[in-house]
Amino acid sequence: MRLTELLTQIPGLTVQAGPTDKTIAQVTANSRAVQPGGLFVALVGKKTDGHDFIDEAITNGAEVIVTDGRTPDVPAHICVLASPDSRADYARLAAKMYPARPAILTGVTGTNGKTSVCEYLRQIWSRATWPSASVGTLGVASDIEALNSNSAQLTTPPSEQLFSLLHNLRKGGITHAAFEASSHGLDQMRLHQLAVNVAVFTNLSRDHLDWHGDMDSYFAAKAKLFFDNLLDGGTAVINIDDKWGQRLYDQLQSRDIVLWSVGVQDKADFQIISADSQHFGLDLQIKAAGQTFRYPLALSGEFQAINAVTAAAAAHASGMPLQDSFGALPYLSPVRGRMQPIRGHPAGARVIIDFAHTPDALEGALKGLRPGTSGRLNLVFGCGGDRDKGKRAEMGKIAATHADKIYVTDDNPRTERPAAIRSEILSGCPEAYDISPRDKAIQMAIAELDSEDTLLIAGKGHETSQTIGTEVLPFDDASVARHALMNLPDSRAGTGEL
CATH class of the missing domain: 3.40.1390.10 (MurE/MurF, N-terminal domain)
Known part of the structure; x- marks a missing residue:
């Protein structure tokens, strides 16, 4: 140019x-x-x-x-x-340099659930044979293999990467795309002048306060997607069970947009009547447009119901008939690092990997797994270094409240002392085991599982590295868990022995 x-x-x-x-x-x-x-x-x-x-x-x-x-x-x-x-x-220049966009763009923001909602939305579009893609923490997933990337990245890439990516998706034949809109990305204007047809709000809970300072500023950054990026006549899909979601819903009344609410409340446009844990996942009942639907979901954790229903509502907002968008729910597949089951325990114990790294996400994951656990609900987790220190003791208290056996370990300590981070967490769960390094904690937790137990390995999810000091070292929770399961003697499985 x-x-x-x-x-x-x-x-x-x-x-x-x-x-x-x-x-x-x-x-x-x-x-x-x-x-x-x-x-x-x-x-x-x-x-x-x-x-x-x-x-x-x-x-x-x-x-x-x-x-x-x-x-x-x-x-x-x-x-x-x-x-x-x-x-x-910078954003204007990138937008001019890379002008093409998929015809339908959906931005998804919130503290937890962004990755799942984006990927579920892509799966729903794909089932309808609409050329589609999801963009975010896990990279790029699409119906066109040449466009895909499994490499983890910033939740919302820098402007030239984001606009270039969307440009290439459109040139590659993608018509529908969903992307994660992080508070950092919105605050730093990476999305400036990027118009979206649908904007989704999942929830808001404590995270990134080392950057934003307080919850009001954090909320204001998230709200930019709806006030600055959502087109007039577009659709906002908002979880009103969340108090910040209800606040956003109220603030958007003055905008010339379609407002749809999701939640368990009777007033929700897409109401979750029930989400019961079953051996296959969830038995989900929904009420929408005066109709009641019932679907099986092959997803673990009751909180996944809100993610799935939100994705289906966003698909409907993008022009898909209601019956088709919600009819795709039984076909959803788990997202890598999001309530991802790691199978292979000889006695049948469940091992789950999840990215839960905030107080709200950790509580939601544990509460979601409890109904399907007849034995103990055990937990391996830590907290990242050089990040919001105030949430560490809080997450320890949540662990003590909802888990039966806790292994506090290292996450990404970065430049902080790992032992100091663990100590802050342990102040909230003093009965927990203090185990370092992380692979040892995972191995120990798996070795102690009984047949009816569930183990949640939380905090890193899809990540394939661990940052210690300034070094970025290879580390994958799923690989460590699989290796531990493969090396678990059959005679010990289900006994709780070490």
Whole structure:
């Protein structure tokens, strides 16, 4: 794209120095990722300043630099642009560089359930043979193999990655896409000018307060999806069982949109009448549009009912007939790292992997597994380092309330002392075992299972690495659990022996 064309489309950018007769091959805010002919946006973050990396960007081939008004000392052939709002212009530039979008875009936000709702929605679309994709923490899943990526990433990628990804999905034939909208992504304007047809709110509970400071600010970031990105005439699907969801629902009354509510309350547009645990998963009853539906769900945990129903409501909002969207529920498959069963215990004990890393998610997972557990409900978990410390003791208390046997271990300690993190958790569950490293805790917990027990391994879910200090080491809860099950002597299985 010609730089002169971009300048006419984004009038806030002003030329400070250098020639504008250039063809732009790329837009990025990552100096290490700059390619020849690239445009580099110097963003100011909480820990780093992109202006410190301008020289590196030029060395790697940048031809255009966008600053916050500073005039860097650069070679004469480099064009320097000033922006009054670098983050907004970064998103605008990315949107112009990669203009194609799937015809139907659904953004999903909330503390817990984003990944599951996005993937369930993709599965529902796919069953209707609508070319579809989900984008988020687990990467990209679609009906077109060449477009897929299983690599974990930021929940909401940087603007140029997100717009480029959506552009390529559309060019690849995808017509419907669901993506996770994180509070960080919304707060940092990564989604600026990205219009969505459907916006979904799952819930809000304590998380990321190290970034947002308080719950009101956290909520305000999430709400941007509905006020800044949702098109007029679009549809909002909101879990009103959550107090923050009800607050958002009330605030949106003034918008020219369709408002749909999901929950167990009688007033919900999509009401969950019951979600009973069965040997196959859940027996789900729903009321919608004056009709009552009953479906089996092959999903573990009663809280998965709200995720599944929310996804079906979002599918209906995207134009799918009600009978088809809800009729797809029995065919939903579990999502990797989300209440994922790890089979193979010789005596039949259940082992479940889940990403639950917030107080609300941990409580929901444990309460969801309790009805289907006739023996003990055991738990392996930890908390991440360099993150919200206030939730550690709270999660310990939740574990003590809802689990029978607890193994407190390491999550991603990062630059904190692992023992110090575990100590803070143990203040809320002093009777728990303190076991490090994480693989030892998982092995010990599996070795102690009886036949009717359930073990929840929580916190890391889909992750395939563990960050200790500044090192990122290979680690996968599911692989460790499978290995422990394979090496479990049949004679010990179900005895509780070590």
